[in-house]
Amino acid sequence: MTILRSATSATSAPRSVTGLRSAQSKRAIITVLGWSVALVIFFPIFWMILTGFKTETAAIADPTLIFSPTLESYQDVQARSGYIRFALNSVAVAFGSTFFALLLAIPSAYAMAFLPTKRTKGTLLWMLSTKMLPSVGVLVPIYLIFRDVGLLDTRTGLIIIYTLMNLPIVVWMLYTFFKDMPKDILEAGRMDGASTFQEVFFLLLPLTLPGIASTGLLSIILSWNEAFWSLNLTSSKAAPLTAYIASFSSPEGLFWAKLSAASTMAIAPILILGWMTQKQMVRGLTFGAVK
Amino acid sequence: MATLQLRNITKRFDDTEVIKGINLEVNDREFVVFVGPSGCGKSTLMRMIAGLESATDGDILIDGQRINDVGPADRGLAMVFQSYALYPHMTVEGNMGFSMRLAGVPKEERRAKVLEAAKILQLEPLLDRKPKALSGGQRQRVAIGRAIVRNPSIFLFDEPLSNLDAALRVQMRIELARLHDELDATMIYVTHDQIEAMTMADKIVVLHDGVVEQVGSPMALYHHPCNRFVAGFIGSPKMNFLPVTLTGVTPDGVAIRLPGGGQRSVPVDGAHLDPNATLELGVRPEHLVLDEQGPLSGEIKVLERLGGQTSLYVQMDDELITIMADGDVAYRVNDTVHFGFAPERAHLFDAGGQALPSLEQHPLAGLTRHDNRGPSSPSEEPA
Numbered sequence: 001m002t003i004l005r006s007a008t009s010a011t012s013a014p015r016s017v018t019g020l021r022s023a024q025s026k027r028a029i030i031t032v033l034g035w036s037v038a039l040v041i042f043f044p045i046f047w048m049i050l051t052g053f054k055t056e057t058a059a060i061a062d063p064t065l066i067f068s069p070t071l072e073s074y075q076d077v078q079a080r081s082g083y084i085r086f087a088l089n090s091v092a093v094a095f096g097s098t099f100f101a102l103l104l105a106i107p108s109a110y111a112m113a114f115l116p117t118k119r120t121k122g123t124l125l126w127m128l129s130t131k132m133l134p135s136v137g138v139l140v141p142i143y144l145i146f147r148d149v150g151l152l153d154t155r156t157g158l159i160i161i162y163t164l165m166n167l168p169i170v171v172w173m174l175y176t177f178f179k180d181m182p183k184d185i186l187e188a189g190r191m192d193g194a195s196t197f198q199e200v201f202f203l204l205l206p207l208t209l210p211g212i213a214s215t216g217l218l219s220i221i222l223s224w225n226e227a228f229w230s231l232n233l234t235s236s237k238a239a240p241l242t243a244y245i246a247s248f249s250s251p252e253g254l255f256w257a258k259l260s261a262a263s264t265m266a267i268a269p270i271l272i273l274g275w276m277t278q279k280q281m282v283r284g285l286t287f288g289a290v291k
Numbered sequence: 292m293a294t295l296q297l298r299n300i301t302k303r304f305d306d307t308e309v310i311k312g313i314n315l316e317v318n319d320r321e322f323v324v325f326v327g328p329s330g331c332g333k334s335t336l337m338r339m340i341a342g343l344e345s346a347t348d349g350d351i352l353i354d355g356q357r358i359n360d361v362g363p364a365d366r367g368l369a370m371v372f373q374s375y376a377l378y379p380h381m382t383v384e385g386n387m388g389f390s391m392r393l394a395g396v397p398k399e400e401r402r403a404k405v406l407e408a409a410k411i412l413q414l415e416p417l418l419d420r421k422p423k424a425l426s427g428g429q430r431q432r433v434a435i436g437r438a439i440v441r442n443p444s445i446f447l448f449d450e451p452l453s454n455l456d457a458a459l460r461v462q463m464r465i466e467l468a469r470l471h472d473e474l475d476a477t478m479i480y481v482t483h484d485q486i487e488a489m490t491m492a493d494k495i496v497v498l499h500d501g502v503v504e505q506v507g508s509p510m511a512l513y514h515h516p517c518n519r520f521v522a523g524f525i526g527s528p529k530m531n532f533l534p535v536t537l538t539g540v541t542p543d544g545v546a547i548r549l550p551g552g553g554q555r556s557v558p559v560d561g562a563h564l565d566p567n568a569t570l571e572l573g574v575r576p577e578h579l580v581l582d583e584q585g586p587l588s589g590e591i592k593v594l595e596r597l598g599g600q601t602s603l604y605v606q607m608d609d610e611l612i613t614i615m616a617d618g619d620v621a622y623r624v625n626d627t628v629h630f631g632f633a634p635e636r637a638h639l640f641d642a643g644g645q646a647l648p649s650l651e652q653h654p655l656a657g658l659t660r661h662d663n664r665g666p667s668s669p670s671e672e673p674a
């Protein structure tokens with residue numbers, strides 16, 4: 001027995017060492033690649049934050065990392081318009097639309113995941129295909145409708161648009177999470193006397209919470225960053241931070257430092273939220289893949 | 292307590308008929324096992340009884356009431372799933388009390404009932420744990436506990452032991468049988484494992500391709516299988532089948548010629564046999580006896596010594612015959628062995644696979660598991 005064991009370890013040892021080495025080098029390559037991609041993606045944001053702390057003249061001078069930082073731009077930006085008002089609009093619109101998107105998507109994803117028909121796959125694809133439609137194609141009709149029903153420049157209007165805009169993605173994501181849920185558990189609940197609502201509320205939602213949370217976060221981020229509809233459908237009362245940033249690229253000229261300062265302030269909340277929840281996000285987004 | 296009747300139940304998924312008109316009676320307090328190979332429809336049948344699947348046609352009756360249109364929770368049944376299907380985010384107590392929580396039972400009453408069930412299953416120390424902190428056997432017991440607290444008229448078990456290791460399976464088998472005696476409830480149990488069926492059932496229902504092949508007590512199925520499928524499915528190792536030639540029919544049985552040329556008369560009813568009928572002989576491995584004068588012979592290809600018994604795999608023409616012999620037989624591989632069988636232990640099947648009925652019933656054929664307990668059964672004593 002001992003002889004046998006030492007014999008097998010002797011033959012398998014060199015193989016495992018080379019295996020280890022190739023695994024190590026593979027990991028090193030992936031790490032370098034990962035960091036490179038991350039840096040390329042992050043660089044514009046980094047440059048924007050840096051520019052926000054420059055004076056307007058330094059901002060348009062030759063790019064340099066060495067300069068004397070100043071809060072001048074931030075003060076100017078703050079003096080010119082109320083950041084808080086725009087930020088509150090952004091919060092209300094992003095969270096509001098996400099709430100309603102989840103409210104509509106959970107029942108529909110439930111139906112599609114657990115009571116599929118022959119047309120379920122088609123419906124899902126059709127929903128996703130609406131995302132391919134260029135928004136500008138429907139801008140005029142929606143603008144006219146909004147004007148006629150008095151939704152122009154209202155938070156309600158934006159919430160409606162964003163809810164509809166994110167609904168396909170939210171339904172798709174929830175559908176995949178629900179699909180991964182063992183059916184037996186819901187059936188056990190049904191045997192225990194749960195109504196459909198109780199089944200969803202007591203079993204499905206608690207068990208798919210990580211997925212729902214990451215879906216919600218994605219929806220918040222998408223709504224927060226959305227600029228097309230917010231610029232076209234709002235002007236002052238309901239304008240979110242995207243409109244706030246855009247207001248700094250004005251006919252008077254482009255003020256890079258102020259624009260950067262405003263942008264930094266606009267993305268800061270969502271950046272921090274994303275950072276705090278990144279574990280949750282990654283887990284949610286790769287939930288189906290790693291299983 | 293409860294009886295269950297299935298009347299001409301069929302189930303169709305799109306164009307495939309998976310259950311093809313099943314009729315069945317389950318008596319009060321009976322332990323009925325649905326057994327069959329995978330894909331035979333046994334789980335679908337159980338899910339229809341549970342109400343998780345609707346029947347395409349036919350009636351399901353509990354205590355004489357048609358319940359086809361009653362929801363799963365209102366049928367008075369409880370089901371134990373193969374995967375246990377515990378609620379992972381709830382404690383053992385939460386799992387077991389969930390049905391009562393939904394029904395709005397007050398907390399104290401809930402706890403009392405859960406404790407009562409936990410006591411039967413020895414789960415008391417685990418009530419605060421979550422399912423992931425339990426072993427397979429413990430999870431299984433929680434799943435059973437969840438069924439018990441509902442105080443159902445019929446328990447349904449869907450392959451509950453297939454996720455357990457062999458030792459635990461034997462233990463849970465005994466525990467389930469004990470539970471049946473203790474709860475005195477009607478139980479329906481689905482399995483593909485004929486040993487589970489033989490050991491626990493009062494009545495076995497053998498299913499194959501969506502039809503009932505045979506219903507009967509374990510011993511009746513073992514001694515009097517009605518066709519080749521049941522004969523091959525019940526009993527382990529599998530029954531041996533040999534082509535034989537019909538030589539004559541007498542009131543005492545059917546005379547046949549064996550592959551080696553030997554003659555035997557098997558005591559079965561051959562009155563309706565066509566004189567040119569092709570027949571197949573079936574003898575269980577444990578009923579083949581090594582015998583120098585035996586009419587059959589062949590070369591040992593594989594020999595498995597289990598200690599108490601030895602399995603011999605013997606090549607006879609095209610057939611590999613299994614013989615369960617004594618543990619101490621001195622044969623080796625490639626030896627030629629001679630063997631025979633007692634004619635009353637043999638079965639004959641016609642060309643359609645139907646068994647020719649035995650002329651005499653086996654004395655134990657009517658026995659159920661309950662009869663094994665004898666007159667002074669423990670469950671009849673006051674608790």
